[in-house]
Amino acid sequence: MFARIRRIVSQFFSRSRTINNEPLNKVSLIVIILIDIFILINVFTGLDDISRWHISPTEAYPCYSEWQNYRAKTTKDKDYEIVKLSLPYENSNQLSFQRNYQQAEAGHLGKVSKTCLQYADYKDKINNPEKQQIIKSIDREQAKISSFEQANRTIESQYDSTLLEKIAGQGREQSINQVGAEKAKQALEQNNRQINTLKQEISTLKNELLAKPESISFITFLKDDNQFREVEQGYRQASFWYPSIQLAFQSLFLLPLILIALSVHKFAQGRGYGLVSLISWHLLVIFFIPLIIKIFEFLQIGVIFKFIFDIIRTLFGGLLFLINYAYILLIPIIGFGIIQFFQKFVFNAKVQAASRVQKSRCVNCAKKIRHLDAYCPHCGYYQNIECQNCHNLTYKHLPYCKHCGTSQNCSNL
Known part of the structure; x- marks a missing residue:
């Protein structure tokens, strides 16, 4: 077993660095290695491109992630947050959500979910200057709240310091703090009143936004269990089959290359074109490497x-x-x-032997030999075996003796 593995490995490396059983010079070997690297990079690039030919589950169901997050949230503002996602600040050069979803179909196989396109249509109806202005007003109010909250934190952090300054009798003009100890409580209360007022204004603006007919229709659509179940089921099914689709396309890309390289290699061997045989052998190995890698990747996620x-x-x-x-x-x-x-x-040596004997080739390495050669001049393999019946020499691995016709199955084991 191990001797056979060593022989196979030895033959592999011998094929990879010899031309007509003569070793390559260093320059030629370096050139071939550089060619191998260049082709391997391009093969992986082509595999990456063709693997994205069919649209991914995320592209086929672009609304699923956003919709699922909405349904999973338990916060009271989740309706406002999902509506806000439909209202980008800058809308002048931006495609509509529906057009943006449909772009995934351009130059690719597969279709975007009709339910997601309907989802995008609802978002596009929400997106108009009036509602964008409401969002901007809410953000401005929120920025003011943040400013007041930061001022409160500063006052609270400096209170102990201002209190010590007051006890020590230090003048206000010499203080490094923003507010004196006697005015700290007053400033905090005033800021808190401003914060409460701003929060009420924000709440009013949010209610105004959610009360718009387009927002109501969108929220009603989001809460439709049947619609979401259809998208969820489609997304999961697409995710299940997507690795298999990718492997199929990658195999479609590699198999013609493998078949061409194998055909050229066999033709070159038959005609004795050493350099062509060597290069086609390298190409065959290079094309098999990514195929094996992709199959193992598929076994892990497919x-x-x-x-x-x-x-x-x-x-x-x-x-x-x-x-x-x-x-x-x-x-x-x-x-x-x-x-x-x-x-x-x-x-199988027995399967290959018949074809090789008919073509006057070595039954081991398939190189051209003379009809009466007992040993292969290329690999040194002995071609014959003694018949157990007539004791004449007959071809090794063939099922019957060429002299007496006795079955050789036992003698060829």
Whole structure:
């Protein structure tokens, strides 16, 4: 087993740095490595671009996060806060909310939720100069409140100091504090009255804003459970399938490159084009690396992961760390299955031997050899085996003896 792995690794590195079994010079090797790096960067860039071809769940349901936050809040001002989000200060060069949502469809696959577009339409109806002016007035009043509250904190922090100055008989003109001790209480009370007045004005303005017909329609829409349930269900379903869609598009990007590189590599090997064979081999490896990485990423966040996650959460409740145990057991089993598949069907020596013998190639490395060569001059592999029936030499790995026709299954094991 380990000897076979070492041989495979050795063949891999031999293929990667030799042309027609001759080692590359240092300059050529550096050039090929630079080409590999350049192509690998572009492959990952292309994968990143194509993975965003289909709109994401957040783009398909742009209202979900904002809507969910609104429903989760328990503060009394949550209606005002959601309406305020519809009223940006500057509106001259800004797209409408509906147009902004629809921009996600430009140059991408998928559609934005109709319910979210309806949500955006309600926000656009709220957004007008009159309501923007109300928001600006509220913000100005709030700024005044903050100023008075800061003044109160300053007075309170300086009170002990002003009291000591008064006891010591220090003149007011020599004090570094804003208000003297005798006037501190009066100043605090006056500021608090101003704060209360401003808060009442703010409350009136908020009620005025929320009483507008457009605001009432928007709030009524937000409180419709059926509408939100539709968006929530769609968002969760899109989130469930999005990693699978991304992997499908990434595979669609990589598979043609892999097939082209593999075809060119086989053609170059058959014609003896050493440099073309070497470069196409490097390209084949480069195209496989991101595919393997993306498959492992998918296993961590895709449909399979969510399926295992849901099963473990159902069976064991909060013991979600068991997912790691499941992966530790599952991945080696999947890897073992993949290895067995490739060993038995793709890279099986018996399957490959018939085609290679017909083309006068080495049954081990597939390099061109003469018909009567017992050993491959490229890899040194012995091509024949003794028939147990007639004791003549016949081809290794082929099912029957070429002299007497006896089955060679036992002798080729």
